[in-house]
Amino acid sequence: MPPLSSPSSSSASHDSSRGSASRDSVVTALRASGCVFAEDEAELILAAARTPDELAALVDRRVAGQPLELVLGWAEFRGLRIVVEPGVFVPRRRTEFLVEQALAHVPDASVVVDLCCGSGAVGAALAAAFGRIELHAADLDPAAVRCARRNVAAVGGHVHEGDLFEALPGELHGRVDVLAANVPYVPSGEVGLLPAEARDHEPLVALDGGTDGLDVLRRVAAEAPRWLAPGGCLLVETSERQAPTAVDAFTRSGLETRLAVSEEMYANVVIGARS
Template sequence: MALSHSDRSALVQRLRAAGCVYAEDEADLLIAAADSAAALTELIDRRVAGRPLEHLLGWAEFCGLRVAVDPGVFVPRGRTALLVAAAAAVAGPAPAVLDLCCGSGAAALVLHGRLAPRWLAAADLDPAAVACARRNLTPLGVPVYQGDLFVPVPGEWRGRLDLVVANAPYVPSEAVALLPAEARLHEAPLALDGGVDGLAVLRRVAAGAAEWLAPGGHLAVEVSAGQAAALCAVLAEAGLVPTVVHDDDLDATAVTARRPGRTLPR
């Protein structure tokens, strides 16, 4: 719908007063999403009240793609572009790929286009995330399993995966309360809380990856810069060989870890 210059300016000012850093961009997106003045008013009221913009729009931009995001589902962060890039860099040709803790399925969606994998699947414990990921991935023929980490994955892929990507929760439990309200109040706690030191889920991912990766295969995960050394020790203890990647512009840290051994013929 169209707004007058003065009405748009007032909308921008209201968003800015509510703490929206990119108020002008958000105003344009919300105006485009509304099909009536009443609908726009409702969207603005909910945004000012703290609802994530992506939940209001029903999508998030990630690595140049529009990813469907349902209310309550973890919103893909821009910094996770580093995780996807790091994963793609170590994947090899036509890999078998598993996206764990997939949330909306954003990482799998991007990797589907970048890697042309011979097999690609995603999994998450949260039923809402699984439903959302299926909206994004089922049209591509990518299965999404519901369950705890590797548990729901078909056993035939044990020891045969070339790449496991996991944007697992890594926020220490006591720090969850310090997260922005948009995340803390409107995203599933299990997508945020990584336990006492933030590495509880990643320890289990590392242990599972050592079993599910093929020789020469890689695990790729996201973590904070301050946790990278501790995570590398966890990965090494699991028998994997870690490498840390950092991007100052994204303020992002990813770790890839290789299972030793020669890549098996397919």
């Protein structure tokens, strides 16, 4: 009678059992810390860890409340793996709706600007969709600029450091087809109400939009017409509550304005076109 299992199959079974036990322990730790999608997160963390020590460190960081994307070092955004680093705003899936609106409104864009770029996710996604474009991204935060360079350089873009339009090359005046500005729009008094993942691990400058949350949006809307090409569009994400005031700010700047809403993605994007 042949043996029930060969040494190799027994070893494989042991490794499989050990791997299953490791996965179960990760799931248990994540679930105990309040992770709603503990099983899915465990798979991602296990895939990212190269050694048992690294696995333990990644799990500890997630259990301590770090956003999963910062633990992994990347975020998925419109099918791309976007590098994210500590101290940088994590791109939200709802912002994919802003990208979709840009593609729909200016399908033949050749010059694109990603303002308040953070990790550069919006610019990278637009470049991937448009193909060969002239892409510029800008942010006030040096950490965001360093991170964005890792994502935007891969698609041939340029990243600039500075306050809004001051960061951009003057040669872009009147040439921008798509101006995507994912500005901070949380009212100052509500930042403390944000989930701890955002409040404790993302830069305040990427969250706090002033008293009513629209200070930066108003600045962008006021100056955008000088940078847009004829037919070019400014697109900014905002909340449902703030949308009417944001639309008014766009209209006052002379842009032809409309509001796009995705109930599925909980996204509101104000779109202003230069005639």
